Amino acid sequence: MFFQTKITERLISVYKKDINIDYDAFEMDIFGETNIENLLIKDHHNDTIIYVKELKFLKTPFFELFDNKINPNKIDLVDLKIKVVKYLNETNNSLISLIERINKNNNNFLFFSNLFTVKNGTFTFLDQNDKKKTPFVIKDFSFISDNLNFSKKSISFRLDSLSISSNEKLFNIDYFKTDFNYKSNKIVLKDF
Structure with missing residues (x-):
């Protein structure tokens, strides 16, 4: 349990100053399988921006955390909820604001995975400047x-x-395949 707590603290401390992160349960076994339940990330207005009911990392070499790297073989997210809000009289939406806060952080944390899956996701965008809301x-x-x-x-x-x-x-999209790249506030889709 002590080791799990230290790993959790290391993961959370990377962005804790910039991001409000909470979770109900964190479990890691000796083989590197990690389960996080009810992961919650809040925006700068303390409203939920990302919620994941169940997050699993498979075969995470946790020793890489000390080199600021996470490299699991597989990541599964179940019941992912993303809520992006363009708040009244603000230039950026909550997701861009979150990314900017992360980018201001001085760490060079790297995260990569061979396989990444999302099941039962929901994305919501609300513009509070829109009269219809x-x-x-x-x-x-x-x-x-x-x-x-x-x-x-x-x-x-x-x-x-x-x-x-x-x-x-x-x-409605039944099947889609592409390369996704986000850099400098630009999204590029290619080879689809």
């Missing part, structure tokens, strides 16, 4: 990706499978 909601998205790389400067991964449905019926 009707949120845009994408429900029931799931995807499988590989070669996830996350650093202070960029996020990239290969999207192998994506399924999405939306309340607004603007689009």
Whole structure:
């Protein structure tokens, strides 16, 4: 238990000054399988921006944490909820503000995984400057990706499978494949 607590503290301390992170349970076995239940990340208004009911890292070489690296073979997220808000009279939405706070941090933490899956995801965007204040909601998205790389400067991964449905019926995607890259506030999709 002592070792699990130290690993948890190390993981959380990397961004604790910049991000409000909470969770109900954290378990790690000697083989590197890690389970986190009810992971909650709040934005700068103390509103939930990311919630994950169950987060699993498989075969995490935890000794790499001391070199500011996380490199699990597989990451599974179940019941992922992302809520992005453009608050009244603010230039950036809550996700961009979160990314900017992470980027201001002086650490060079690297996160990469061979396989990354999301099951039963929901994405909500609400613009409080819009008079209607009707949120845009994408429900029931799931995807499988590989070669996830996350650093202070960029996020990239290969999207192998994506399924999405939306309340607004603007689009329904049964299958989609692409390379995703986010860098310098730009998203690039290629090879789809």
